Amino acid sequence: MAKNVTSSMWKSPAGAAALLLLITIIYFIVAEFPEEDTKKGTEGRIQVDAPAEGLIPVELIRTIDGDTIKIRYQGKEQNVRYLLIDTPETNHPRLGKQPFGDQAKERNRELLSNGEVAVEFDIGQRTDKYGRLLAYVYVSGENVQEKLLEEGLARVGYVYPPSTRHLDRFEQAEKRAKDKGIGIWSIADYATDRGFDSEKAEHAWPFANCRELRAVYPQGVKRGHPAYLERLDGDRDGMACEAS
Structure with a gap:
């Protein structure tokens, strides 16, 4: 039956044009929705964790x-x-x-x-x-x-x-x-999603001078400590307000 319908469509210009249009539509549908590639990372595909050019x-x-x-x-x-x-x-x-x-x-x-x-x-x-x-x-x-x-x-x-x-x-x-x-x-x-809030840091470091800092940290504090301030590290040795 399908063979007869196809043969009859080819017999007229209108039918042939309709059949060609149908074939074209099917081709583009297949091209737009290809079979899912389950071999992610194989040749021809870019892996998310693969270097673009290496180091x-x-x-x-x-x-x-x-x-x-x-x-x-x-x-x-x-x-x-x-x-x-x-x-x-x-x-x-x-x-x-x-x-x-x-x-x-x-x-x-x-x-x-x-x-x-x-x-x-x-x-x-x-x-x-x-x-x-x-x-x-x-x-x-x-x-x-x-x-x-x-x-x-x-x-x-x-x-x-x-x-x-x-x-x-x-x-x-x-x-x-x-x-x-x-x-x-x-x-x-x-640290925030927008950057760094310096006001928060100022409130976290209430020591105005070494006298105040040593009242809490008698031996002073090393660089990297939340209470360390460069202005309190007079000799720039990485230790603020160290005991003399």
């Missing part, structure tokens, strides 16, 4: 702050903004110097001085509106962002899909620091 060795020029560095890449000096993290400011024109900003910068510098530096790009845009490269940064194969998060010197921030390859790992590292209450997490409500 690219670069020359470190200098550390700018906790989440920005300058490197030599493709023959020229360029700034790199770390993907998926945010650290307190060290010299912002409006926000000034924020608590733990210097610590994050120093730890970033320290980490990068201990091996070969490399960057890894994600599948999203490679530069921001300031022309900085957006990348994951490694030293001797270890991810620097994850280390800063683990030590409570950075928060997860500036998440813009599809550049989210290491987001799960970073959030887990951030949670471990939160649970320990270290670094930026030692000050209640200091």
Whole structure:
């Protein structure tokens, strides 16, 4: 019966045109809804956790702050903004110097001085509106962002899909620091979804001078302690208000 109907449709121009239209519609339906590929990550598909180009060795020029560095890449000096993290400011024109900003910068510098530096790009845009490269940064194969998060010197921030390859790992590292209450997490409500609230930090550090601080901490406090302030560390040895 179907064979007879098809044969009869071909016998007239209108019927042939209708049959061709039907075949075309079926073709586009199949193209739009292909059979589900259950072999995710096989050849021809991009894995979420697979490097776009792998690690690219670069020359470190200098550390700018906790989440920005300058490197030599493709023959020229360029700034790199770390993907998926945010650290307190060290010299912002409006926000000034924020608590733990210097610590994050120093730890970033320290980490990068201990091996070969490399960057890894994600599948999203490679530069921001300031022309900085957006990348994951490694030293001797270890991810620097994850280390800063683990030590409570950075928060997860500036998440813009599809550049989210290491987001799960970073959030887990951030949670471990939160649970320990270290670094930026030692000050209640200091780290927020929008950045860092310096007013919260000021209320958390009520010591106006070393006399007040030593009344609570007789031996002084080390850099990294919530009560540490650089202005109370006169000799810049990393110990504020130490007993003489």
